[in-house]
Each structure stands twice: as structure tokens, then as C-alpha cells.
Amino acid sequence: MxxxxxxxxxxxxxxxxxxxxxxxxxxxxxxxxxxxxxxxxxxxxxxxxxxxxxxxxxxxxxxxxxxxxxxxxxxxQAEQAVQQTRDVLIGTLRIGISLSAQHLVPFASYLGEFARDHPGIDLRLQYAPGLTMISMLERGELDCVIGPAVSQVPGVRMTHLAREPMGLVCRSDHRLAQQAEVSLEQLADERFVEVPPGWTGRLLSDAAFAGEGIPRRVVCEVGDWELFLELVSAGVGIGFAPVGLPYRVLTAPDSVLRFISVADVRLERHIYLMLPSVGETSPAAGRFAEELLSIRAAGT
Missing domain, CATH: 1.10.10.10 (Winged helix-like DNA-binding domain superfamily/Winged helix DNA-binding domain)
Structure with missing residues (x-):
């Protein structure tokens, strides 16, 4: 064979x-x-x-x-281990990334520095929902992941990198837009724009409503945060989104979107560096993780 x-x-x-x-x-x-x-x-x-x-x-x-x-x-891994003894990394590094976390974890700059230091490594970047990337890591289809998770995953080494609250986002002419805070009960009859099941943001919001026994109507699902915000801006519905997303629909002076805090529930997404177990981590992934964490430590 x-x-x-x-x-x-x-x-x-x-x-x-x-x-x-x-x-x-x-x-x-x-x-x-x-x-x-x-x-x-x-x-x-x-x-x-x-x-x-x-x-x-x-x-x-x-x-x-x-x-x-x-x-x-x-x-x-065997080939890379031999090359590493000569202090030369070669091969391919397959990384799962959450594009919407770039403002929290500037992985483009980390990858740029890593690529300059290790020209023998080819990078393959994959963008997918958080749970999908974790499953790919567990199956050996990715070498590491920079992305969201809602809990510790058995068999996966997870290093916390950043956190970000999620808030209710709506148009400025919505009935709740002038409130500083709303309760889940006030949202029971609203139309919601949501990210698909399996996204960490959806897991958090679904759990919050289920925990209070409050039903809700999801009228639109979309797997892209920028389009999500455009749909809310267009009046399709309201929704929950990370508050620091850097898209123009939020940051433009003429933006019609407003963020509102939600009382009595903690909606917060967490971004992790995720690696397989020590014995299954490739030399390239191990070196990338070391350098990323070293850069972040130096910047704190």
C-alpha cells in the first residue's frame, strides 16, 4: 500500500x-x-x-x-519532524479562521510574519462556522483553528484569545431603539434575522430564549455577518450580533442601526486558538501557535 x-x-x-x-x-x-x-x-x-x-x-x-x-x-508529520531537526519547516499549514474575528485577533498579520519566517510553509485557509471547523480539526482536516467556541471541546487544546459581547441590533426607527436595555420577554413577538444553526452566535441566542421558555420567530437565516447587518438595516427583522463588527453598515455616519443591551442574560462570544492533542499537532501548527502566543504576550 x-x-x-x-x-x-x-x-x-x-x-x-x-x-x-x-x-x-x-x-x-x-x-x-x-x-x-x-x-x-x-x-x-x-x-x-x-x-x-x-x-x-x-x-x-x-x-x-x-x-x-x-x-x-x-x-x-514525520517528514516535517525530520525537516524541523534542521530548523527548516516545510509542508502545508491548514488553518480554520473566523473572518469576523479579525478585529479581535489580527491573524492576517500573524500569518504574514509566520510566512516570512518560514518560507517553506504553504498556507491553506478555511472559513466555516465554528462547530464545523472544530469537527474538521477533530477529523484531521485542519491543523489548527482560530475561531469561536461555546465550551471546552474534549481532545482539543484551547487557548483563549479574545471575548466580545453580543447585543441586540435593530433599526433606529424600531420601537425599542431608544431603550438602553431590553428584556427577552419584550422580544417574544419580534421577527428575527439569525445566523444558521451551528454558529456560536446562534447557539448563544437560542440557549437564552430556551432558558426562559420564550418562543421566537426566525424569519431569515444568513451565513455572513455583513449581510446579516444589511438585512437588519433593511428592516427584515432584528437580531443579535457581536458589537465590534467593523462593517460599514454599522460604522458609517449615516448608519441606521443601533445596539441595545439585553438584561438578565450574558451573550458573549469567545475566540480561541484550537489545536489537536500534542501527539497529533503538526510541527508547523505547533510553531505557529508558539509564535502567535508569543506575539500576543509581548503586546499585553
């Missing part, structure tokens, strides 16, 4: 087509098919169902996915 074969198999799994997998691996389709067929002969069983679109794995193929990912991750 060769690492190349496992890489081709995972490309097929993730691209869900022979054409896409071959394009990703920069080989012809017949070459990728032959590689996977050789792997199947060695294992003595088919790994995917021919003729299905998108590609559908057999039970044996499903069983191989996790082991194949772990094998390739271990091989990459």
Missing part, C-alpha cells in the same frame, strides 16, 4: 468524482483509476461503486477513509 494510492483515494472521496480527483492530483483520469484499482486489489475489495454520480463508497471504502487520513497525516 502506497501513500500515493491513499492520497488518490481521499481525493476521490472529497471531490466525489474521478474527474475532479484527477484534476486535483494533477494526473490523468486513467492514472488515478489505475492507482485506486491497485489499492483495491491489494485490499481485496472494491472501495467505491462504479457508475454512481456523485461517487458512492462501499462499506470497505467508508471504513478506509479515517485510517487513510490518519496515515497521510502521520506521514506528513
Amino acid at each position: 502506497e501513500l500515493r494510492q491513499l492520497r488518490h483515494f481521499l481525493a476521490l472521496v472529497e471531490e466525489r468524482s474521478v474527474t475532479g480527483a484527477a484534476k486535483r492530483e494533477l494526473i490523468v483520469q486513467s492514472g488515478l483509476s489505475n492507482s485506486i484499482q491497485a489499492l483495491e486489489r491489494e485490499l481485496g475489495t472494491p472501495l467505491y461503486v462504479r457508475g454512481t454520480r456523485p461517487v458512492r463508497l462501499t462499506a470497505a471504502g467508508e471504513a478506509l477513509v479515517g485510517a487513510a487520513r490518519r496515515t497521510l497525516t502521520s506521514a506528513a
Whole structure:
């Protein structure tokens, strides 16, 4: 069994087509098919169902996915460990980031400094909801994450980086806009714009209403904070958002949006640096974490 074969198999799994997998691996389709067929002969069983679109794995193929990912991750870590003995980091660093946290954790500048110090490292950045990125980290699809979480995650090393309150945001002509503070009971009959389930902001707001036994109506879900605020500004509904978001719809002199505090409930998002367990952390991710925390410590 060769690492190349496992890489081709995972490309097929993730691209869900022979054409896409071959394009990703920069080989012809017949070459990728032959590689996977050789792997199947060695294992003595088919790994995917021919003729299905998108590609559908057999039970044996499903069983191989996790082991194949772990094998390739271990091989990459071994290569990087050898290179690190010569004080040269090479390879790829896959980072999950929360774009809306850039004003709290300036990861672009951290990554710029890291890239200059370690030119042998290629960066692959992924933007996704917080829970999705944590799951990708647990599955070995990301090397580290800078993003939100609502609680400690077993098996994941988490270092707190920043916190930010969330407030109720509405138009200046809304009936509650002139109040300094509102209660959840006052919001029971309102129309809400929300981020999708699985986003930490949604988890916090859903938990707050559920804890008080107050139903609410979500009339619009959107997976982008800037568009979220534009929709509230347009009058689609009201919603809960981090108070420091730097988007023009909030910061412009002619902005019609207002933030209001919510009484009797603590809505606050927390941003963490997240890494897998020590034995599963790549040298590149470990070095990046060390340098990021060193920079932040020097700035405090």
C-alpha cells in the first residue's frame, strides 16, 4: 500500500468524482483509476461503486477513509519532524479562521510574519462556522483553528484569545431603539434575522430564549455577518450580533442601526486558538501557535 494510492483515494472521496480527483492530483483520469484499482486489489475489495454520480463508497471504502487520513497525516508529520531537526519547516499549514474575528485577533498579520519566517510553509485557509471547523480539526482536516467556541471541546487544546459581547441590533426607527436595555420577554413577538444553526452566535441566542421558555420567530437565516447587518438595516427583522463588527453598515455616519443591551442574560462570544492533542499537532501548527502566543504576550 502506497501513500500515493491513499492520497488518490481521499481525493476521490472529497471531490466525489474521478474527474475532479484527477484534476486535483494533477494526473490523468486513467492514472488515478489505475492507482485506486491497485489499492483495491491489494485490499481485496472494491472501495467505491462504479457508475454512481456523485461517487458512492462501499462499506470497505467508508471504513478506509479515517485510517487513510490518519496515515497521510502521520506521514506528513514525520517528514516535517525530520525537516524541523534542521530548523527548516516545510509542508502545508491548514488553518480554520473566523473572518469576523479579525478585529479581535489580527491573524492576517500573524500569518504574514509566520510566512516570512518560514518560507517553506504553504498556507491553506478555511472559513466555516465554528462547530464545523472544530469537527474538521477533530477529523484531521485542519491543523489548527482560530475561531469561536461555546465550551471546552474534549481532545482539543484551547487557548483563549479574545471575548466580545453580543447585543441586540435593530433599526433606529424600531420601537425599542431608544431603550438602553431590553428584556427577552419584550422580544417574544419580534421577527428575527439569525445566523444558521451551528454558529456560536446562534447557539448563544437560542440557549437564552430556551432558558426562559420564550418562543421566537426566525424569519431569515444568513451565513455572513455583513449581510446579516444589511438585512437588519433593511428592516427584515432584528437580531443579535457581536458589537465590534467593523462593517460599514454599522460604522458609517449615516448608519441606521443601533445596539441595545439585553438584561438578565450574558451573550458573549469567545475566540480561541484550537489545536489537536500534542501527539497529533503538526510541527508547523505547533510553531505557529508558539509564535502567535508569543506575539500576543509581548503586546499585553
